[in-house]
Amino acid sequence: MPSTGPDSVRKLVRIAVGVLRRANGDVLIAQRPDGKEAAGWWEFPGGKIEAGESVEQALHRELREELGIQLQSARRLIVLRHAYPDKTVELDTWLVERWQGDPQSLEDQALAWSSLGRLGDYRLLPADGPILNALRLPSQYLITPPDISADELVRRLPALPTDALLRLRLPRLADVGYRRLAGQVAECWAVERLVLDRDPALSAALGAGWHASEAALFELAQRPSGASGRMLGSCHGAKSLARARELGFDAAVLGPVRPTPSHPSAPTLDWSAFGALAADAGLPVYAIGGVGPSQLAVAWQAGAQGVAGISAWFGGE
Numbered sequence: 001m002p003s004t005g006p007d008s009v010r011k012l013v014r015i016a017v018g019v020l021r022r023a024n025g026d027v028l029i030a031q032r033p034d035g036k037e038a039a040g041w042w043e044f045p046g047g048k049i050e051a052g053e054s055v056e057q058a059l060h061r062e063l064r065e066e067l068g069i070q071l072q073s074a075r076r077l078i079v080l081r082h083a084y085p086d087k088t089v090e091l092d093t094w095l096v097e098r099w100q101g102d103p104q105s106l107e108d109q110a111l112a113w114s115s116l117g118r119l120g121d122y123r124l125l126p127a128d129g130p131i132l133n134a135l136r137l138p139s140q141y142l143i144t145p146p147d148i149s150a151d152e153l154v155r156r157l158p159a160l161p162t163d164a165l166l167r168l169r170l171p172r173l174a175d176v177g178y179r180r181l182a183g184q185v186a187e188c189w190a191v192e193r194l195v196l197d198r199d200p201a202l203s204a205a206l207g208a209g210w211h212a213s214e215a216a217l218f219e220l221a222q223r224p225s226g227a228s229g230r231m232l233g234s235c236h237g238a239k240s241l242a243r244a245r246e247l248g249f250d251a252a253v254l255g256p257v258r259p260t261p262s263h264p265s266a267p268t269l270d271w272s273a274f275g276a277l278a279a280d281a282g283l284p285v286y287a288i289g290g291v292g293p294s295q296l297a298v299a300w301q302a303g304a305q306g307v308a309g310i311s312a313w314f315g316g317e
């Protein structure tokens with residue numbers, strides 16, 4: 001939050017939000033009933049965190065009061081702030097995959113299970129865009145070692161987690177070779193989880209995502225058109241996160257959160273600084289720098305979308 005300006009005088013209302021997700025990927029949404037503010041808009045169940053309550057306690061209580069279910073386990077999905085004309089809300093949003101009981105409408109709210117693809121058919125509250133991106137994006141963002149050969153990469157693909165984004169970061173490969181390799185990888189890796197970092201037109205042609213360097217975020221006049229997949233940017237602090245958000249990017253990568261073998265003495269963010277920046281970012285943020293799947297729980301707790309990097313998946317550096 002900025003320390004000056006309208007936000008500092010405006011109320012910050014903290015909300016615990018639960019996204020119930022079924023095994024088939026459908027999520028539960030509720031329509032705010034007549035008589036409530038923002039009546040008619042759809043939202044994820046939840047409500048205000050009361051004084052003295054933790055977010056987890058508020059989540060348990062709200063899901064019990066609104067849906068009559070008993071939450072069994074949840075993990076943080078994203079924390080985001082949104083300024084409405086009269087107040088700023090902080091949506092501390094949790095993914096709930098285990099609960100007891102069938103959700104019922106206990107507050108006159110209509111309920112619907114929706115696939116992610118169909119959520120756009122509902123008029124969701126204006127703050128909720130980044131929650132949808134967080135739901136669509138995986139928890140792991142793999143980046144290729146800079147000098148891996150095409151053959152070696154293709155050979156290793158089957159051993160990588162398939163539900164992950166994979167960025168082809170090959171700074172020393174000429175465009176022609178890069179293009180050929182991207183085409184080859186696209187045949188055995190889902191293009192919607194493939195991220196390229198050359199001409200955005202190449203991403204667009206393949207249906208892949210695109211990754212911008214921190215410098216590129218400031219050089220771009222607008223979000224490149226045509227790159228139909230995921231659009232991500234590298235960030236080291238609040239300024240570049242704000243820029244990624246302003247450009248309409250889908251997610252950012254922020255770090256380093258821990259020392260890496262290649263930059264052992266570079267300054268790092270700790271998890272609490274990471275969490276504070278991510279909560280202000282207004283888009284899903286991956287943690288990078290000395291992290292891998294074994295830090296996922298810590299990263300989620302800090303409000304990260306997940307973890308990104310090279311060594312934890314490809315070894316060495």
Ligand SMILES: Nc1nc2c([nH]c(=O)n2[C@H]2C[C@H](O)[C@@H](COP(=O)(O)OP(=O)(O)OP(=O)(O)O)O2)c(=O)[nH]1
Pocket residue numbers: 015016017036038042043044045046047048082089091125126127128
């Ligand atoms: N639960 C929920 N609230 C959201 C979402 N998106 C969003 O902008 N909000 C805003 C709308 C409201 O201003 C606020 C939630 O407050 P609320 O009035 O529903 O809180 P509550 O359930 O405790 O309701 P009440 O007892 O005060 O009537 O957060 C969302 O997806 N879920």
Ligand SMILES: [Mg+2]
Pocket residue numbers: 045046047048066
């Ligand atoms: Mg509510």
